[in-house]
Amino acid sequence: MITPTIPIEHYLYLSILLFSIGAIGVLLRRNAIVVFMCIELMLNAANLALVTFARYHGDAAGHIYVLLVMAVAAAEVAVGLAIMIQVFRLRRTVDVDELREMRG
Amino acid sequence: MSITLADLAQLLPVWILVATGLLLLMYEVFANQADRSHYANISVVGFVLALWATYSSLGSGTAYLFGQGATAPLILDGFARAGSLLLLSGGLIATLLSPAYAKNAGHDTGEYYALIVFAVVGMMVMVMAGDLMTFFLGLETMSIAVYALTGLRAGDARSIEAALKYFLMGAFATGFLLFGIAMVYGATGSVALVDLARFLSASDSALSANPILLLGVVLILIGFAFKVAAVPFHMWAPDVYEGAPTPVAGFMAVGVKAAAFLALLRLVMVALGSVEAAPWLPMLRWVSILTILGGNLMALSQSNVKRMLAYSSVSHAGYAMIGIVAAAKGETTAGNAVLFYLTGYTFMTLGAFGVLAFLERKEGGPESERFGAYAGVGFKHPAMGAAMVLFMIALAGMPPTGGFFGKLYLFSAAIRANELPLALVGIAGSLVSVYYYLRVLVHFYMREVPEPGPTPTATRSTQLSLGVALSAALILILGVFPSQWVQVSAKAVASIAAATF
Numbered sequence: 001m002i003t004p005t006i007p008i009e010h011y012l013y014l015s016i017l018l019f020s021i022g023a024i025g026v027l028l029r030r031n032a033i034v035v036f037m038c039i040e041l042m043l044n045a046a047n048l049a050l051v052t053f054a055r056y057h058g059d060a061a062g063h064i065y066v067l068l069v070m071a072v073a074a075a076e077v078a079v080g081l082a083i084m085i086q087v088f089r090l091r092r093t094v095d096v097d098e099l100r101e102m103r104g
Numbered sequence: 105m106s107i108t109l110a111d112l113a114q115l116l117p118v119w120i121l122v123a124t125g126l127l128l129l130m131y132e133v134f135a136n137q138a139d140r141s142h143y144a145n146i147s148v149v150g151f152v153l154a155l156w157a158t159y160s161s162l163g164s165g166t167a168y169l170f171g172q173g174a175t176a177p178l179i180l181d182g183f184a185r186a187g188s189l190l191l192l193s194g195g196l197i198a199t200l201l202s203p204a205y206a207k208n209a210g211h212d213t214g215e216y217y218a219l220i221v222f223a224v225v226g227m228m229v230m231v232m233a234g235d236l237m238t239f240f241l242g243l244e245t246m247s248i249a250v251y252a253l254t255g256l257r258a259g260d261a262r263s264i265e266a267a268l269k270y271f272l273m274g275a276f277a278t279g280f281l282l283f284g285i286a287m288v289y290g291a292t293g294s295v296a297l298v299d300l301a302r303f304l305s306a307s308d309s310a311l312s313a314n315p316i317l318l319l320g321v322v323l324i325l326i327g328f329a330f331k332v333a334a335v336p337f338h339m340w341a342p343d344v345y346e347g348a349p350t351p352v353a354g355f356m357a358v359g360v361k362a363a364a365f366l367a368l369l370r371l372v373m374v375a376l377g378s379v380e381a382a383p384w385l386p387m388l389r390w391v392s393i394l395t396i397l398g399g400n401l402m403a404l405s406q407s408n409v410k411r412m413l414a415y416s417s418v419s420h421a422g423y424a425m426i427g428i429v430a431a432a433k434g435e436t437t438a439g440n441a442v443l444f445y446l447t448g449y450t451f452m453t454l455g456a457f458g459v460l461a462f463l464e465r466k467e468g469g470p471e472s473e474r475f476g477a478y479a480g481v482g483f484k485h486p487a488m489g490a491a492m493v494l495f496m497i498a499l500a501g502m503p504p505t506g507g508f509f510g511k512l513y514l515f516s517a518a519i520r521a522n523e524l525p526l527a528l529v530g531i532a533g534s535l536v537s538v539y540y541y542l543r544v545l546v547h548f549y550m551r552e553v554p555e556p557g558p559t560p561t562a563t564r565s566t567q568l569s570l571g572v573a574l575s576a577a578l579i580l581i582l583g584v585f586p587s588q589w590v591q592v593s594a595k596a597v598a599s600i601a602a603a604t605f
Contacts, residue, residue, distance in 0.1 A: 012290075012316075015286075019279075019283050022279065023276075023279070023280075026272075026276050026279075032268060032272065035272055036272065036275070039272070039275045039276055039278075039279050042276075042279030042280075042282075042283065043278070043279055043282060045283060046279070046282040046283040046285070046286045047286075049283065049286035049287065049290060050286045050289060052290070053286065053289050053290035053293075056290070057290075057293040059293060059294075061295075062289060065237050065289070065295070068237065068240075068241060069240075069282060072240075072241065072244045075244070075248055076244070076248060076275055076278075079248050079251050079252050079271070080251070080271050080275065082252075083251065083252075083255050083264065083267045083268050083271050084268065086255060086258050086264045086267075087264050087265070087267075087268050090259075090261055090264055091261065094268075096268070096269075096272070099265045099268065099269070101261050101262045101265050101347070102262060102265065102266075102342075102343045102346050102347060102411075102470075
């Protein structure tokens with residue numbers, strides 16, 4: 001009996017698509033929280049690619065890398081949200097276009 | 105992977121720093137509030153001990169930690185040790201510059217110094233990393249600490265705005281870097297630099313037949329370009345350097361950049377240099393040219409001294425990139441030139457930011473950072489003025505300072521690698537830069553002190569004076585007796601070349 005499997009390309013295309021949506025979102029969206037969500041999307045696209053390749057190469061290390069990346073992303077969230085709360089307290093907005101104290 | 109006690113003992117400088125950082129955090133909780141002046145001293149002791157531990161192991165051979173041979177995640181070779189010496193001295197001087205400024209700005213807390221210490225730990229991991237994932241962990245350890253440092257003046261709109269911009273751009277760059285690493289892993293089945301090198305040199309057609317690998321390498325290089333603020337990925341740098349606390353801006357300008365360039369140098373020398381006519385060479389070349397021209401031209405039109413130094417650090421990233429291009433073409437002296445250049449750059453830039461921190465007024469604000477605000481301060485504070493003369497001359501690349509030899513070695517390495525146009529662009533950029541560096545000195549010495557106008561009132565502090573004096577002495581020593589450090593760094597860079605395969 002043949003078990004139907006999804007070919008590796010499909011995972012890759014999905015991952016590249018997610019990465020592109022994230023990158024374009026960072027460039028187009030103005031709300032800092034949404035920009036940050038787009039960055040998280042980029043990181044998770046990388047995670048999907050890592051898991052896919054780990055399975056393809058039959059190499060367990062790739063799975064561990066994903067766990068490392070998740071831990072790093074969590075630390076980044078902690079610092080990033082703290083910064084955004086400070087910005088909101090001071091400026092009552094987290095719109096990146098409104099933040100223009102410095103020019104030149 | 106196996107973790108042995110012998111391997112752990114090799115990492116003594118890292119453990120010293122980690123212990124210092126934890127001690128600072130505990131001290132913050134338990135010590136009495138009047139003892140604030142001890143934070144910087146504890147941190148300085150930690151840095152000096154770590155420097156001593158690194159220096160005493162400088163002569164020992166290459167150690168592969170937690171793994172087999174050259175695929176080990178941490179490679180403690182001469183290059184990692186020399187790079188650690190440089191990064192630790194950067195951390196030490198940044199710490200010395202901090203206490204007086206931090207007291208004025210109201211962030212004289214244990215976590216401030218602990219964050220600097222942890223950032224240096226991340227940088228050391230970056231220069232030791234033998235595989236891309238370890239490098240990524242070091243990079244994030246450093247970056248997350250520096251994001252927090254940038255925003256520490258929490259009540260100040262400019263500081264917190266700088267922190268948000270730096271955080272978003274930094275995390276964006278992380279996304280590129282990580283996706284690039286994932287692609288390289290997919291193409292080669294490993295993240296170790298030597299495996300990438302083996303894969304690249306296995307067959308010449310490997311690249312053209314392998315778009316995934318090419319995409320991965322290009323994305324990793326874009327991530328690096330963001331971190332070192334190379335044009336066209338530099339737009340965050342001026343705002344962030346202007347808004348961050350001045351000693352932190354100095355620390356970011358030297359530490360983050362030096363660590364990223366050293367890691368890039370290892371990547372290029374171990375793996376990417378093994379490809380003839382690699383498709384990323386033109387990309388690196390153009391980034392280098394654009395960065396030198398863009399950084400220098402934009403620095404010309406600045407009216408804020410901190411912003412001017414920010415663009416100047418952009419242009420210096422361009423000079424260092426010349427060395428990376430030469431190293432990617434297999435020029436053996438290029439790595440040495442980059443390491444020497446980064447050393448000089450560390451001391452001259454930290455020193456310049458130190459003088460600015462010394463002169464910054466308590467109420468701060470953008471007005472106190474304009475060129476005009478420094479009228480006549482060279483006479484009011486002769487020692488600091490003299491130090492600033494030295495740093496500006498060094499940044500412009502004139503003798504008798506380390507800045508001159510740094511550029512000399514870089515440009516001659518470029519010429520030896522048949523990159524004459526790059527060297528010419530570098531020389532042209534240096535000539536332009538003389539104008540805006542000397543402009544600072546013109547205001548320091550040749551403008552009348554406005555009567556009875558406000559001149560920057562200095563913050564006296566022995567630690568700050570010591571930090572500036574140390575930078576001035578080191579940049580002068582590098583300029584008068586360059587050969588000692590050249591020999592150390594040549595041996596260091598040779599240890600990478602010897603370790604490949």
